[in-house]
Amino acid sequence: MSIKMSLTREKILELGEDLILTKGYNAFSYQDISKELGIKNAAVHYYFPAKENLVTSVVKNNILRFEEMVDNMNTRMFDEISQLDAFLKIYAKSNREEKICLLGSLGPDFNTLAEITRKELQKMSVKIINWLSKLLNSGRKKGLFSFEGEPNTRALMILSNLVAGLQLARMMDKSDFKSIQSQILEDLKP
Amino acid sequence: MSIKMSLTREKILELGEDLILTKGYNAFSYQDISKELGIKNAAVHYYFPAKENLVTSVVKNNILRFEEMVDNMNTRMFDEISQLDAFLKIYAKSNREEKICLLGSLGPDFNTLAEITRKELQKMSVKIINWLSKLLNSGRKKGLFSFEGEPNTRALMILSNLVAGLQLARMMDKSDFKSIQSQILEDLKP
DNA sequence: TTGTTTACTTACTTGTAAGTAAGTATCTTT
DNA sequence: AAAGATACTTACTTACAAGTAAGTAAACAA
16 A cells, blocks of 8 residues: 555545445445545546445455554564454454444345455455464464364354454444453453 | 235245345345336335335344244253254254345344334344343253353354354355354353 | 646436335225 | 225336546646
């Protein structure tokens, strides 16, 4: 990023992501964006010719942010507990802001997305699951975590707790997410 | 149900549910339904004046089916393990049919739903969580299940595993759901 | 200083979603 | 047999979403 990014383009991207996380992909329009930013409809099309270009960019952006976070934690030599904690904090922040996870927002819409968007979403899920698997595995080897079964399965379970945790919190009680978050950490204690 | 239900109405309800579970609420139209059923658009409006009436009926229907299942298991005196197993089987079936859970489909769309629909969705989540909590609690008391923490939190975690498990399976690998399902049961073993 | 690129706006087109009013055929009750 | 009620269809309206073609003003580069 940062190379050649107009302010307007960045604002569209940010607002687009926000709308996907709050209303859902098939419920927002370019008008929602243009009105909010005080620009014309066609200006949004100038940066993102079709809606599928916008979603795809939003997903790619999320992948980049995830990778930056991982890189950052690696260079700072975070231990496994701190890394998991940082990851959970991202979701806790979403919960406070009444947002859900991008995977959980676009997952149900998967069949309505363009092939390229699906590919990026897949890439994103795989990256997260692989990272989390490795984290759990090395944490267990060091005796920092304790759990039964495959690291990959455990990663799927923790991610699904987070993804649907945010969705359920939206429907039921915001504080339900906190219970889930605490229990994830509790369950991993040696 | 069954009192005063025209065949067309039932077909609309069934197809409407199917479309919500495969494409999402904001991605299907009354045309999708009328074309498929070989009727006119206005015929769908005859039974469900507005889209919000259709979704609300779909949710209410799901609540009824859930309650029938619970009643059925109670009269047949299913033990806690069998009841949980039956519940998991519903989700496994959805996974095979490439569908997701109604909660997981409408959860992300929650902010775009009418108040009455939201209320029904809330009712549905609360009913499921309360039932699952009690099931886990009494199963643990009998020594059939073993888990740490509050039954309510554990119920939230299992439900979120199932809800997002289906979503992740859609995006990644269908078999991921099976791993999650098996691990849920494994984790509860005494 | 002329030409090109950037960043838009103006002004459309096309398609579809949601919904409604009024009509009609058939069945059902009195 | 007449009067509802039921289950639709015909034929619209309104609104908005998505996208595009052509124009323009300013910046920037040759």
